[in-house]
Structure formats: C-alpha cells, structure tokens
Amino acid sequence: MIYLDYNATTPIHPKVKEAMLPFLEEKFGNPSCSYALGKEAKRAVETARQQVANFINAQPEEIIFTSGGTESNNTVFKGVLWVLKEKGRHVITTQIEHPSVLNPALFMESLGFEVSLVPPNKDGLIEPEVIKRYLRGDTVLISVMHANNETGTIQPIAEISKIAKEYGIIFHTDAAQSLGKIEVNVEKLGVDLLTIAGHKLYAPKGIGGLYIRKGTPFSPFMHGAGQEIAKRAGTENIAYIVGLGKACEILREKLKGKENLHLAKLRDRLWKGIKDLEVVRFGHPEHCLPNTLFVGFKGLSGEKVLKAMPEICASTGAACHSGQVNLSHVLSAMGVAPELGKGAVRFSVGYPTTEEEVEKAIEIIKETIAKLKS
Ligand SMILES: Cc1ncc(COP(=O)(O)O)c(C=O)c1O
Numbered sequence: 001m002i003y004l005d006y007n008a009t010t011p012i013h014p015k016v017k018e019a020m021l022p023f024l025e026e027k028f029g030n031p032s033c034s035y036a037l038g039k040e041a042k043r044a045v046e047t048a049r050q051q052v053a054n055f056i057n058a059q060p061e062e063i064i065f066t067s068g069g070t071e072s073n074n075t076v077f078k079g080v081l082w083v084l085k086e087k088g089r090h091v092i093t094t095q096i097e098h099p100s101v102l103n104p105a106l107f108m109e110s111l112g113f114e115v116s117l118v119p120p121n122k123d124g125l126i127e128p129e130v131i132k133r134y135l136r137g138d139t140v141l142i143s144v145m146h147a148n149n150e151t152g153t154i155q156p157i158a159e160i161s162k163i164a165k166e167y168g169i170i171f172h173t174d175a176a177q178s179l180g181k182i183e184v185n186v187e188k189l190g191v192d193l194l195t196i197a198g199h200k201l202y203a204p205k206g207i208g209g210l211y212i213r214k215g216t217p218f219s220p221f222m223h224g225a226g227q228e229i230a231k232r233a234g235t236e237n238i239a240y241i242v243g244l245g246k247a248c249e250i251l252r253e254k255l256k257g258k259e260n261l262h263l264a265k266l267r268d269r270l271w272k273g274i275k276d277l278e279v280v281r282f283g284h285p286e287h288c289l290p291n292t293l294f295v296g297f298k299g300l301s302g303e304k305v306l307k308a309m310p311e312i313c314a315s316t317g318a319a320c321h322s323g324q325v326n327l328s329h330v331l332s333a334m335g336v337a338p339e340l341g342k343g344a345v346r347f348s349v350g351y352p353t354t355e356e357e358v359e360k361a362i363e364i365i366k367e368t369i370a371k372l373k374s
Helices: 014-023 036-056 069-083 099-109 128-133 157-166 238-256 260-274 302-308 329-333 355-373
Strands: 063-066 090-094 114-118 139-143 170-174 193-197 208-212 279-282 292-297 318-321 324-327 344-348
Touching (some): 014 238, 036 063, 036 238, 069 099, 069 139, 069 170, 090 099, 128 157, 260 292, 292 302, 302 318, 302 344
Parallel strands (some): 090 114, 090 139, 139 170, 170 193
Antiparallel strands (some): 279 292, 292 344
C-alpha cells in the first residue's frame, strides 16, 4: 500500500502515541479533582495548551480543546455568531469551505442570519478585492479557510484579515489543512479565531482546538460544567489533548528544520513523473500547500483510476452516478468543466512518505492510465 492521502488523515506519530499511553492507563485522573491524580491530569492539559499556543504564536489562555475541526467550526458559527446577533446578522464566507463551515453557516440562515458565499477565481484563490464587494454595514463575521483541502490553494489570509479589522469585523480561518505543513502564526495572519484539527497533523482523530484571540466576543457551543475556561464544557479528553500538544511540538520542530521543503520535493517529483499523461493540475501554481497535488486525468474518471490502482490510497474530486458527474463543490466553484473535473484525483504526501514510494506510485499511475486508455 502506498498512502498518498495525508490531507484526508495522518497516522499517529509514534512519539504522540508514547506521550498519550500513560493517560489511557495509570494517569486516569479527572483534571477537575484536587488530589494528586487530578492535578497531574490538569498539568498535562495545561502543558498541551502551551504546546499548541507555541505552535501558532498564541497565548495558552487563547486555546480551547474541542473534538476536532468540525466542532471548532461549529463553535465559531453557532457560538460566536450568536453572541454577535444584536450587532448584525450578515456573514461572509466562501464557496470552497469545508462542509463543517458551510453547513453551520446554512443552519444559521435558518435562525435569521444572512450568508454570502464568495466565489474563488479559477485557481481556487479567494481575492481580497472580491471579499470587499460583499461587505455590508451589518457584516459581523468573515470566515475564509487558510488552505483548501482539495486544491491545497493557500488563501491571502493576512490581507483579508486587514480588511476585516478595518471594518471592525471578527475574522475566522479554518487552518485544519495548513497547520503542520506551512507556518501558521496568528499574529502574522491577523486572525481572531483559528480552527485546529488533530488528525491532520499526526495526532488522533476526535481532537482539535480553537484559537480565540483575547477580547473576541464568545459564547460556548457546548454548554455544561466550567471546563476549558468555561468555553467548552465536558470532561477533558486528556490522552488526546496530550497527543495534540505533542504533535504540535513535533511539527514545530519539523517546520523550524524546514522539513516541509521535503514534502514539496516529493510532491514536485510526483507531478514531474505524471505530467505527460494528458493531465491538468488544479489549484494555484504558486500559493499551494507543499504536499498537495490535485490533478485531472483527461477523458477518464477519477473513481475508475483509483479503483484500477488499489495499491495507492488517494482521493477523487468527483462522483459519478448513473452516468452523471457530480463535481466536488470546490471544482464546481472554480468553474472546472465536468468532462475535466470527472478525472480529478488528489494526491497528498506526508512526512512519512519516502522517495521510493513516490517512484513506485509514478510507475503504477503510468501503467494504470495506459491500461485504462487502451
Ligand atoms: C479544511 C477542513 N476543515 C475541517 C475539517 C474537519 O475536521 P475534523 O475531521 O477534525 O472534524 C477538515 C477535515 O477534512 C478539513 O479538511
């Protein structure tokens, strides 16, 4: 098996697992309890909070732990938006967001909010000038993802957040895909809220975080007891929180050592190896995550391509049912023609990917395409 789907999920880093294990065994205390076992759990949560904060240049009290990217995005749209309702009820987000942003936004429409969905350009880029056209006097929130999960296109977040600040609008970015692959610095990005998803960065599934800049209006999405600075109720998932903290520490070192350049090298090799196969590349040619290669095989279906090479784990960008092509909402928003988008396949490499795996993958892809075309 050659795993080239690191944008879908990542394996747990061995050191993350090692850090987590004691909290699944003897260190089982509840951090709300005042005896030693509880205090130990509380210390572990606070260490993890510091590790996450260090990774994104935030203060630890600006981080809350959640069950993942989906919950963090729901918290922004249901918690933060709700608290802003007296100020205004208009939200700007984009057509290419993950469903965990788009669907809570639509839900808020049913509660009387209005949502504007900004289209990307043909490279999947959200242009700050286009955002400006959607601003209204009652706009209270702008949410634009840092990097798109399909195309890998990196959005000009610092420029967009400047616009938001100028108009006194809260700004959120979903950094589920960018974290661990490129620098994510809340000060440089100028964001008020930022979504973190553990399983995209070598921590387990079911853990995530939300950065909430000090002073940002906030109301919890999860109500209950006073955990997480009264911002997210529920007894803390200690082992997973410890895992997320450790993963952030490990990836911080990797980025400092510029190991992400290695991802780009592998991704570029993969592209070079297959680009003569009547294939187009989707997404922005420069502003792209170092690990992502989203392509369209001309005249073929992405589903069939993947089925014909079961050794390779990758994702498609379209589904075909009864002869009808349903492009992903991202490709549709970019204006990709169904005949071309039908052949979409996303390859995404990760830190464990080796050069040998990439060479082997090129060989398999070439053979498969030749077979399907003959
Ligand atoms: C951009 C983006 N946001 C949010 C999520 C959801 O995160 P989680 O799976 O942790 O709920 C994903 C996961 O695919 C994602 O790619």
